[in-house]
Amino acid sequence: xxxTLSVLVKNHYGxxxxxxxxxxxxxxxxxxxxxxxxxxxxxxxxxxxxxEEPHMVLQIEKQLxxxxxxxxxEDLTKxxxxxxxxxxxxxxxxxxxxxxxxxxxDVFKATIVDMTDSAxxxxxxxxxxxxxxxxxxxxxxxxxxxxxxxxxxxEFPSSKLENTKK
Amino acid sequence: xxxxxxxxxLSNNIEKNGARxxxxxxxxNNIEVCWGYPGGAILPFxxxxxxxxxxxxxxxxxxxxxxxxxxxARATGKLGVCITTSGPGxxxxxxxxxxxxMDSTPVLAVTGQVACADIGSDAFQEVDTYGxxxxxxxxxxxxxxxxxxxxxxxxxxxxxxxxxxxxSLIDFPKDVQVGLSTNYKNxxxxxxxxxxKNPPIEGDVDKLISAINKAEKPVLYVGGGAITxxxxxxxxxxxxxxxxxxVSTLMGLGAFAGNHExxxxxxGMHGTAYANKAVMECDxxxxxxARFDDRVAGNTSDFxxxxxxAQIDIDPAEIDKRVxxxxxxxxxxxxxxxKINPHIKKKTSGSWVSFIQKLKKENPLxxxxxxxxxxxxYFLHELYKKTKGDAVIVTDVGQHQMWSAQYYxxxxxxxxxxxxxxxxxxxxxxxxxxxxxxxxxKPVILISGDGSIQMNxxxxxxxxxxxxxxxxxxxxxxxxxxxxxWQELFFEKRFSHSIMGYNPNFIKIAEAYDLKAKRxxxxxxxxxxxxxxxxxxxACILEVKIPCAEKVYPMIPAGAKYESxxxxxxxxxxxxxxxxxxxxx
Ligand SMILES: Cc1ncc(C[n+]2csc(CCOP(=O)(O)OP(=O)(O)O)c2C)c(N)n1
Numbered sequence: 060x061x062x063t064l065s066v067l068v069k070n071h072y073g074x075x076x077x078x079x080x081x082x083x084x085x086x087x088x089x090x091x092x093x094x095x096x097x098x099x100x101x102x103x104x105x106x107x108x109x110x111e112e113p114h115m116v117l118q119i120e121k122q123l124x125x126x127x128x129x130x131x132x133e134d135l136t137k138x139x140x141x142x143x144x145x146x147x148x149x150x151x152x153x154x155x156x157x158x159x160x161x162x163x164x165d166v167f168k169a170t171i172v173d174m175t176d177s178a179x180x181x182x183x184x185x186x187x188x189x190x191x192x193x194x195x196x197x198x199x200x201x202x203x204x205x206x207x208x209x210x211x212x213x214e215f216p217s218s219k220l221e222n223t224k225k
Numbered sequence: 226x227x228x229x230x231x232x233x234x235l236s237n238n239i240e241k242n243g244a245r246x247x248x249x250x251x252x253x254n255n256i257e258v259c260w261g262y263p264g265g266a267i268l269p270f271x272x273x274x275x276x277x278x279x280x281x282x283x284x285x286x287x288x289x290x291x292x293x294x295x296x297x298a299r300a301t302g303k304l305g306v307c308i309t310t311s312g313p314g315x316x317x318x319x320x321x322x323x324x325x326x327m328d329s330t331p332v333l334a335v336t337g338q339v340a341c342a343d344i345g346s347d348a349f350q351e352v353d354t355y356g357x358x359x360x361x362x363x364x365x366x367x368x369x370x371x372x373x374x375x376x377x378x379x380x381x382x383x384x385x386x387x388x389x390x391x392x393s394l395i396d397f398p399k400d401v402q403v404g405l406s407t408n409y410k411n412x413x414x415x416x417x418x419x420x421x422k423n424p425p426i427e428g429d430v431d432k433l434i435s436a437i438n439k440a441e442k443p444v445l446y447v448g449g450g451a452i453t454x455x456x457x458x459x460x461x462x463x464x465x466x467x468x469x470x471x472v473s474t475l476m477g478l479g480a481f482a483g484n485h486e487x488x489x490x491x492x493g494m495h496g497t498a499y500a501n502k503a504v505m506e507c508d509x510x511x512x513x514x515a516r517f518d519d520r521v522a523g524n525t526s527d528f529x530x531x532x533x534x535a536q537i538d539i540d541p542a543e544i545d546k547r548v549x550x551x552x553x554x555x556x557x558x559x560x561x562x563x564k565i566n567p568h569i570k571k572k573t574s575g576s577w578v579s580f581i582q583k584l585k586k587e588n589p590l591x592x593x594x595x596x597x598x599x600x601x602x603y604f605l606h607e608l609y610k611k612t613k614g615d616a617v618i619v620t621d622v623g624q625h626q627m628w629s630a631q632y633y634x635x636x637x638x639x640x641x642x643x644x645x646x647x648x649x650x651x652x653x654x655x656x657x658x659x660x661x662x663x664x665x666x667k668p669v670i671l672i673s674g675d676g677s678i679q680m681n682x683x684x685x686x687x688x689x690x691x692x693x694x695x696x697x698x699x700x701x702x703x704x705x706x707x708x709x710x711w712q713e714l715f716f717e718k719r720f721s722h723s724i725m726g727y728n729p730n731f732i733k734i735a736e737a738y739d740l741k742a743k744r745x746x747x748x749x750x751x752x753x754x755x756x757x758x759x760x761x762x763x764a765c766i767l768e769v770k771i772p773c774a775e776k777v778y779p780m781i782p783a784g785a786k787y788e789s790x791x792x793x794x795x796x797x798x799x800x801x802x803x804x805x806x807x808x809x810x
Contacts, residue, residue: 069415072367073355080359114545121542127364127384127416 091209151201243371244273260290264310267337269402285683291321296659312350327646331390363391371404387421428554440509449476450514459562483634498588605632621653621677651680
């Protein structure tokens with residue numbers, strides 16, 4: 060099962076190596092990792108999506124806690140949270156296909172960023188599931204290039220689900 | 226900042242260089258000794274060291290420095306410190322750091338590094354020490370400014386010693402060693418305090434109390450954490466009060482006296498048959514600072530399968546890691562037991578304890594005493610008697626290590642010093658040197674093999690130069706004995722590259738280092754050999770020739786169930802059976 064862990068860390072030299080090193084060393088499966096500063100420039104949030112059994116996720120959390128730079132960890136799977144990814148892709152197009160593609164962009168409420176006679180660049184941010192669907196639909200055409208971020212996530216202020224782990 | 230503080234800062238804090246600040250910070254934190262080896266990138270540090278109060282022992286290889294620091298730490302519970310230069314100096318301590326991390330030994334390594342401006346340029350003797358040590362340290366840092374030296378040093382010391390102890394490494398660029406700063410007084414650490422404050426007691430305390438009070442066949446399974454947390458009195462109290470037999474891991478030996486009638490000695494792959502049988506039969510097993518590793522619980526589904534499993538560990542990540550437990554407490558072991566013990570009902574020894582005593586009598590450690598040759602087991606048994614079981618035993622890795630664990634059942638914590646988790650050949654001699662410096666008067670005896678001793682034999686010079694009287698026993702079987710044993714048992718006697726064909730003359734080696742040495746070959750020379758060993762005031766070597774086919778029994782093959790245990794009978798010897806229940810000597 061997929062778990063989204065939000066790891067608050069000290070924002071300094073080497074912290075990402077420590078976190079990613081832990082995953083390679085202990086052989087944990089990691090789907091995505093994204094890192095960025097918080098409102099406090101001394102702290103960052105690393106959002107990890109891991110695909111492991113619940114007891115393994117608990118083990119991962121406990122191992123992460125042992126890293127000196129880790130301040131706190133939340134398993135957002137146990138909470139109601141907003142999850143977002145961003146995808147940018149360039150699809151091959153031609154005059155007769157263009158209309159169709161623009162229609163799909165509209166359906167997904169995605170954004171056209173650039174366009175030539177032969178290619179369209181589209182961006183979309185959404186939850187990981189919708190991003191997957193979006194990519195699947197556009198792979199019917201020729202995707203020339205694509206880049207996708209990992210998930211970032213935050214708990215809703217109104218979240219009622221309890222987090223069981225401190 | 227208050228005016229007062231500002232004034233004191235201005236008047237008191239003279240500028241010091243980074244090297245000086247680090248040495249002063251170490252001294253302020255009660256660190257008195259270190260081991261090391263100089264080189265270009267650490268020279269400013271060595272310059273500041275020269276007239277400081279920090280005592281430095283020059284080793285002959287950096288691996289010796291880190292193992293000596295480990296031996297000292299294991300013998301005393303204090304921090305072991307080692308100093309090396311950059312590049313090869315740093316890479317030479319990797320094995321020791323990995324070893325110390327595995328065995329939760331508090332060690333701080335300080336490594337020289339090329340100047341900050343040169344980092345990343347493949348400068349002379351540059352390696353990415355920080356990156357390389359991430360998986361084998363609990364804390365590591367690359368210093369960038371002399372202003373950070375005091376804080377980082379304090380953090381490194383604190384983290385290495387706190388909670389489940391471990392390794393810290395500070396990579397110290399040359400320019401930072403000479404850089405000046407006034408920032409070294411009343412320094413605050415910048416790490417969340419749960420990393421170093423004593424953790425609260427969390428988990429199922431009441432459940433464990435009632436499980437102990439209800440259990441009919443309980444066993445305590447004691448590991449290295451019991452020694453780290455100084456929980457011996459509490460363990461003894463619990464064992465005696467509720468009449469619970471105690472099995473120990475290799476790392477836990479000494480946490481509970483090996484000669485106590487409730488002691489079953491070591492469990493696991495080379496544990497006593499009765500320790501392993503007790504674990505098979507028990508209805509409650511309580512892991513005290515032990516981690517169900519594969520040399521103990523080789524087959525996790527077979528391990529203590531009739532028992533409720535409970536675990537107390539300061540590292541929550543050890544709980545449910547290899548074996549799922551029914552009851553857990555994450556806490557400092559000593560404090561958890563202090564809370565538990567008063568609620569334990571006093572029991573008189575009943576059928577379980579008498580069953581255990583019967584197991585011991587029926588399944589003692591045994592070997593063929595042979596004719597006139599020296600059996601290592603017998604030698605160790607005699608050594609035990611001669612030293613009244615009070616010597617500090619340090620070992621290398623191999624058969625001799627397992628025989629030592631079996632036939633020298635130590636009585637006190639910190640009396641058995643060995644490389645457990647990593648199994649590092651070459652650990653022994655430097656670790657014995659460090660241990661001897663730590664324990665003072667008590668005799669320190671290294672039990673090594675002809676293979677292991679050659680992995681750090683250069684440290685004989687360190688022992689000689691600094692007058693460190695370690696007593697070295699080399700069991701010479703002309704083989705990498707433990708490898709030979711596996712090849713005999715599991716590879717149909719194909720002894721691929723395990724024969725030590727060109728062993729040096731160890732007596733001449735000792736003489737070359739100006740040390741005394743003696744070789745014994747026959748059983749009736751043991752007495753004389755032991756006298757030589759124990760009466761010498763300087764470091765000395767006793768070479769003991771032993772038969773190469775001798776094996777460590779019992780043995781539960783890796784990953785196997787208890788039933789596949791192989792014992793002495795496997796060798797079909799028709800000889801002269803000698804049995805020992807070492808914990809009832
Ligand atoms: C550095 C290192 N290399 C290899 C091994 C694998 N190994 C384990 S025991 C052993 C043989 C040890 O031989 P010796 O020191 O003579 O001791 P004996 O087993 O003969 O008592 C070897 C090679 C190891 N543990 N450590």
